[in-house]
Amino acid sequence: MQVFSLFFSFLFILLVISCSDAFTRNDFPEDFLFGAATSAYQWEGAVDEDGRTPSVWDTFSHTTNLGNGDIACDGYHKYKEDVKLMAEMGLEAFRFSISWTRLIPNGRGPINPKGLLFYKNLIKELRNNGIEPHVTLYHYDLPQTFEDEYGGWINSKIIEDFTDFADVCFREFGDDVKLWTTINEATIFAISSYSEGFAPPGHCSSSTFFNCSTGNSSTEPYIAGHNMLLAHASASKLYKLKYKKKQRGSIGFSIYAFGLTPYSNSKEDEIATQRAKAFLFGWMLKPLVFGDYPDEMKRILGSRLPVFSEEESELVKGSSEFIGLIHYVTVYVKNSSPTPSLFPSRHDFFTDMGGETIFMGNSTFLEWDPIPWGLERVLEYIKQTYNNPPVYILENGKPMIHGSTLHDTPRIEYIQGYIGAVLNAIKNGSDTRGYFVWSMFDVYELLSGYMYSYGMYYVNFSDPGLKRSPKLSSSWYTGFLNGTVDVDPQAITRLESNI
């Protein structure tokens, strides 16, 4: 039944799509990469098998009531089956991350042969199916042992440990991996893990609504962010010195990129939006491109913002050969300085930014409408402000209640809108080179556990075999990638009203 109705729905999409303003895969450069993504803790499961040890995410998830990644999609055992689904889908690239503690259980020192074999096999399987691997080195899963030993990312000792981990990855996998992202969505990682406390390792200052056992929301996000930039730059330097000539890959850094637009046309909201751009983009992009933090941040944070030595500034500047963007939503920015935002009684990142972020339209925290122009403006802003660096959209997608439907038309509408935005940006000169849907499968989610999912494949987490079933979005993506689906931005609206 399901297959039958999927088939007809798909046929229907093909029929309603008209020709005006349409675009196809072929309107993008041939070497542009379309893919889908997952991350190690969210997809692999098998957390205590074959020598893997806990990361801070294992520890953190077991303190929440949102479930955990102990089993997740069991990608560790099902990777062959999953790569086959990717190949059938027509994916050109797959983004995944390497579990540090699966590869090097003590964080540093001996390599785990079984962990090494798993990633070699996965990469080989992808390559054999013509799928380009895009590897993220760090996706929220610090070895717990480093959190315990020295506090993880808030200690500069992380720089050396991260560089050594990266060295192992480049050496072992670099002949087959040409695209490396060092750190996943570093901006929101620093904010959610060290200012707000809702991501691992869950540091924050206590407030009326939410208490953390450790942390300082007014200092730690900036210290962690500083160490992320230095760890990235150190790994990047190593790659260039030791591997690049032979392996010919490129290495980038990624940030979470809200679309930002003023709440009103008041001068205050406009200035607050500029400030938000400095805090949410410039914080990491300005050092990577120009070697130092934005002036607004220096002025507002004073001695709480770490300072780059001249040598560090040179190291960081130019260390990212591309910028990875994680983009989901566009928000209004409303001036709120000097009033503290989000959690009253706490001085945190958003207090410093002096701007409240308000979801646009009918969007809520976990279910949002597509606002494609938001991404188009982000790409244009990056082009103009940061010397038009190569960009990969490393995540973009739409959450829906897990298991609600295989007929995920709102997700198709969302994805095609944003792919159109990327095309517009490219036509206006943006050097965007790839687009990855989050996510390939329904996975364990950081903020919503198994309640909301983004997958183009449904995973039945109650089924002992964790059966995967294609959603309509997967057929849509296949059709788009094989060039049989033209995309007309207005077509889905008509499709929706016809169903």
Ligand SMILES: *[C@@H]1O[C@H](CO)[C@@H](O)[C@H](O)[C@H]1NC(C)=O
């Ligand atoms: C955070 O650190 C700053 C600077 O060291 C200090 O002034 C402040 O009291 C600390 N805040 C908390 C909540 O510990």
Ligand SMILES: *[C@@H]1O[C@H](CO)[C@@H](O)[C@H](O)[C@H]1NC(C)=O
């Ligand atoms: C958090 O800690 C503060 C200070 O100790 C206390 O006043 C507040 O009631 C706590 N809030 C919660 C939600 O536990």
Ligand SMILES: *[C@@H]1O[C@H](CO)[C@@H](O)[C@H](O)[C@H]1NC(C)=O
């Ligand atoms: C907003 O979304 C909800 C839930 O999807 C829907 O019931 C409601 O009609 C929407 N409101 C508007 C103004 O579109």
Ligand SMILES: *[C@@H]1O[C@H](CO)[C@@H](O)[C@H](O)[C@H]1NC(C)=O
């Ligand atoms: C296109 O690029 C030009 C040159 O950078 C810029 O001036 C213009 O605003 C851009 N157009 C859009 C729609 O972003």
Ligand SMILES: *[C@@H]1O[C@H](CO)[C@@H](O)[C@H](O)[C@H]1NC(C)=O
């Ligand atoms: C998920 O798997 C369980 C156990 O095999 C089964 O009872 C259930 O019907 C499945 N759910 C869906 C939506 O396929």
Ligand SMILES: *[C@@H]1O[C@H](CO)[C@@H](O)[C@H](O)[C@H]1NC(C)=O
């Ligand atoms: C293209 O994808 C569609 C949608 O899944 C599929 O039905 C069709 O057979 C594919 N065509 C080719 C030429 O691969």
